[in-house]
Amino acid sequence: MNIGPIWRAMLRHKAGFVLIALQVAVTLTIMVNAFGIIQERSGKIDRPSGMDEENSFALASVLFADYEREQRKVLIDEDLALIRSTPGVINAVATNSFPLRQGGWSMSLSLEPGNQTPESVSSAIYFVDEHGAETFAVDIIDGRNFTPEQVAWSVEDDDTWPAYVIITEALGAELWPDATGSYVGKTFFINDNDPMQVVGVADTLQAPWQSWTGVERSALVPQRRPSEFVRYVVRAEPGMRDELMPEIEAMLAESNKDRIIRDVTTMVDVRELAYLGDAALIKMLGFIVIMLTIITSLGIVGLTSFNVSRRTRQIGIRRALGATRPDIIRYFLVENTIVSACGLIAGSALAIALNVAMVEAFALEPLAWYVIPAGALALWLVGQLAVAGPARRASRITPAIATRSS
């Protein structure tokens, strides 16, 4: 097909085509940037927390009577014994927080004793006993779990940290970026001057803050803390969670009336809540992209229909001079391809500019290379589909029209 005449015909009615091209350009800009954000967020949502999320749940016990330290220890021991002996429970632990909870404890770790410097690395801290690893479902890929002797209650008015620790692989890599061998046996300092020796390395256990850049860095610390506020994490056998949750809640509430049991929640729910904003953003952007595509294609349909009706006579003459129906359809398809191509080239530049600006302003990730070509291809197809209807109507114009005066 000869593009020349089509191009020259377009130049005679520039405005309408320029508008379509602009619309396509801005649509591409929004589309690819929205898609980039969707991709980034869903990548975040897909990261595993390390826990056996399907089968785990958590609850909190808040003591409101004035208990002595020893009494509080007894209560926690009793609670744990009660939970662990319940049929269907794989294991349970008393801790301060868990992945995706969005609230927790972080500490600065460094390789030298003394006050923290910019070189120190921060990590999430989970206080656990020797049941922590199994409850959190972490795989100890190097070294071993805590022995019962390594776990101790914290001592009143003494905030020295335990001498042993299990770290995630990501934390090890951040602390010792140049290490080639195992992290087991290595020592770092916490709370300025307290040494901690690595006894085990866990594959994955996320920190409680899912939007933190260091989310893969966490440490299991073998200390039990007799505080008034305790969180229990329970890992159930597959299929037992929903049955166990109310049972254990009632059991604990019944066993001691000086406390309340609250925040009873499954890990699935904790995850949903943690990523609610990201999931909502994905849906909103998806909606915007769909609406945008509809509006742009309706605009193309509208303008092409208008062009068809304006050119009825010319089309009739072409038909009378021997153009076939496919020729007429092809004419409009090619015309749209030219407009789209102009719009898509401008749109690619605009999309990159917007992406650079957003990366700068909002710390988003830059677009993957294939997003713009893929978006352009999709939009070209949408344009062709939008033109197809009016073009078919144009092809049905009879040659006889040419003989009629307008």
Add this chain to the structure above:
Amino acid sequence: MLRYYLKLGALSIKANWALSTLMVAAIAMGIGACMTIVTVRHVMADNPIEHKNDRLFHVQLDSWNPNEPYEEPNEPPEQVTYLDATALLDAGRAHRQVISFKSSRVVQPDGEGVLPFQEEVRATSADFFAMFDVPFRYGAGWDAAADRGEERVVVLSSAINEQLFGGEDSTGRMLTLNKQTFRIVGVLDEWNPIPTFYDLNNNPFEGPEAIYAPFSTAVSGEWGSAGNNSCWKPPEEGSYEGYLASECIWIQMWVELPTRPEKRMYQQFLDDYVMEQKTLGRFPRELNNRLSTPAEWLVNREVVDDTVSVLLSLAVLFLVVCLLNAVGLLLAKVIRRTSDISLRRALGASKGELFKQYIVEAGMIGVAGGVLGVGLTWLGLRGVENLFSRYEFIDSLVTMDWQMIGLAVVLAIVSSLGAALYPTWRAASMSPATTLRIQ
């Protein structure tokens, strides 16, 4: 003449029913998407204490680590230590001063079978209510004497008073918190500042606390903070006293300084205080104290989420596409009526008159788009509410006020007139003869 143009416009819209509907729909969609995000942002960026913005100041003292700032580039810590909060409160150098923190207590209602529950409590010095214009329904707050005497008194929000006492005047009655009894001295009227400007640490959209108690009473009862707390060096002792004497920051401090000279004097007082503390070996960083108005503080703490700004920029571009669409369709309409226009011009209508005629028509489409856009904004907000239904505070973020409705309509009219400008100009600049000749 205007009435005639309105009639002409209506006729033309009717004649091009599909095109006009498409235009109205496109404008409405763009307005709806934009205004949904703008409304959410408007609520998030609100300053609930705007009327006192020039006299309230958030206090920051740089008591942080000598080796690194609290936040890059050189931000002072966002809260103050117990040592500094109480020293500045005792000095009493401002017109009013408030030190407070968020805690939580277990409320044990009277009566059999009512289960105890945990509530958030704000531990604060007495000036809180007067300084932040908190309205009372019954009774009043406590005074400085109650602060000094560590009295066990509380003020309740209207919601928890409704829940516990059926909304009656409960002043003088007792409330049990963690097995200790407190006397209720006041009940608040409806008060729901969003965001909770006085403490932006955790979620500032969840609304204010249900119970208020004296700061001193909370400290003597060894209440912990339920908000943020950060330490750059470990407390020397592990006990609560050790925590109070530490460099940990966990208290929000505000002062009221009605005039500029008073603000200057207070700034000087803070600097003098820090210099004095330096001689005692504290405050290892350079002098970096700051007084921020509520508006400045809201911006500093980035209360408006980045995500909202990203969405807003995409929504604005969305509106641009919708308007380009409308321009294209209007242009098509004008070109289709070339012969009408030429005829009117030939019969003596001036360019100005034709311009008016088509602008009136575009305005009609703009108003229709605006009205429909307000409706779509309402729908959009319901959609946002639905997506975030698990956040209890979402209701307060998705409400439309008259300001927003007005903005939506104005935006619709302005943008549709803007969109109409080029096609209308094309229409008005057609020469009378051209099209007639073709015929």
